[in-house]
Every structure is written in C-alpha cells, then in structure tokens.
Amino acid sequence: MLHRVIYASEAVGATGASTLSIAQILGVSERNNRRDHLTSCVMFHQGHILQAIEGGRTDLDRLIRRLLDDPRHTGLRILGDAPINARRIDEPMGLCADPAALLDRLGLNCLSRVTGVEAEVLLDIRKAA
Ligand SMILES: Cc1cc2nc3c(=O)[nH]c(=O)nc-3n(C[C@H](O)[C@H](O)[C@H](O)COP(=O)(O)O)c2cc1C
Numbered sequence: 001m002l003h004r005v006i007y008a009s010e011a012v013g014a015t016g017a018s019t020l021s022i023a024q025i026l027g028v029s030e031r032n033n034r035r036d037h038l039t040s041c042v043m044f045h046q047g048h049i050l051q052a053i054e055g056g057r058t059d060l061d062r063l064i065r066r067l068l069d070d071p072r073h074t075g076l077r078i079l080g081d082a083p084i085n086a087r088r089i090d091e092p093m094g095l096c097a098d099p100a101a102l103l104d105r106l107g108l109n110c111l112s113r114v115t116g117v118e119a120e121v122l123l124d125i126r127k128a129a
Contacts, residue, residue, distance in 0.1 A: 002087065005060050006080040006119045008111060009049045009073040016044030025072070026093055033092035038063065041094035041126065045103065048111035049073055052123055054087045080116035088123050102126060 014021050022044065033040055038055035053060060068076055096102060103109060105125055106118060114122075 009076040015072040029093040039089040043096035045099040
C-alpha cells in the first residue's frame with residue numbers, strides 16, 4: 001500500500017535560498033529516497049517549504065522522523081497523509097523549478113497558508129506541465 005504525505009515548513013537561515021543549500025538537500029534526498037523507494041518533490045518559496053513524498057508507510061514514517069529532527073527547517077505541519085492508488089511523482093527527489101509561476105496558476109502568492117487540497121492541485125499542475 002502506497003501513501004502520499006504532504007507537509008509544509010519554514011526555512012531556517014539560508015535553507016532553500018542558496019544553490020548550495022538546495023544542492024545539499026537534493027543530493028542526500030536523491031540517494032536516500034532511491035534506496036527507500038520514495039518519490040518526492042520539494043518547493044522553496046520565500047522562506048516557505050512544501051514537499052510531497054510518496055511511498056511505503058514505514059519508509060515514509062522514517063523520513064518524517066528525520067525531517068522533524070532537521071534544524072534546517074521548523075514548524076513542520078502535515079497537510080495531507082493518505083493512501084494512494086498510484087504515484088503522481090516519478091523521481092526520487094524533484095525540485096520545483098519555478099515556484100512563483102506554479103503558485104500563480106493556482107491564484108496563490110505565498111505558501112504560508114497553503115492547504116492540502118491546494119498542494120494536491122499543485123502536484124496535478126506540475127505533472128501536466
Ligand atoms: C526541506 C527538506 C527536505 C528534505 N527532504 C528529504 C528527503 O526527501 N529524503 C531524505 O532522505 N532526506 C531529506 N531531507 C534531509 C533529512 O532531513 C535528513 O537530513 C537526511 O535524510 C539524513 O540523511 P542521512 O541519514 O543519510 O545523513 C530534507 C531536508 C530538508 C530541510
């Protein structure tokens with residue numbers, strides 16, 4: 001049984017704001033998620049973070065525990081956690097390259113109050129793009 005977890009959090013320091021910080025996160029995530037059969041994509045926008053992760057329950061829960069312990073972000077809140085029939089993300093760790101444009105298509109200008117439903121729509125738009 002596959003699940004999809006979507007969470008939002010707030011960046012600490014330069015997390016998500018510098019190429020180096022993003023590359024560090026993507027590098028480790030790509031390696032671990034491939035190992036754990038997780039697929040994921042992450043969006044950084046003006047200090048806010050949104051990530052969707054798909055995979056098996058045990059691997060997801062293990063990753064969420066690591067994410068909760070990671071000082072590079074704070075205020076992690078789960079926006080969605082539900083079983084899924086099929087994955088909507090097909091890579092171990094994708095970066096949403098143009099978050100402002102994607103948010104614009106949803107009529108949002110900020111991720112601070114994004115809901116789980118809106119995050120699912122963002123995934124749909126991204127997959128259709
Ligand atoms: C915004 C953000 C997203 C992250 N996403 C993932 C992820 O998808 N997979 C992952 O393994 N680690 C991710 N991490 C890193 C974890 O919090 C943790 O540092 C890492 O999994 C530890 O891996 P290691 O035990 O191999 O050193 C993320 C960190 C941040 C700040």
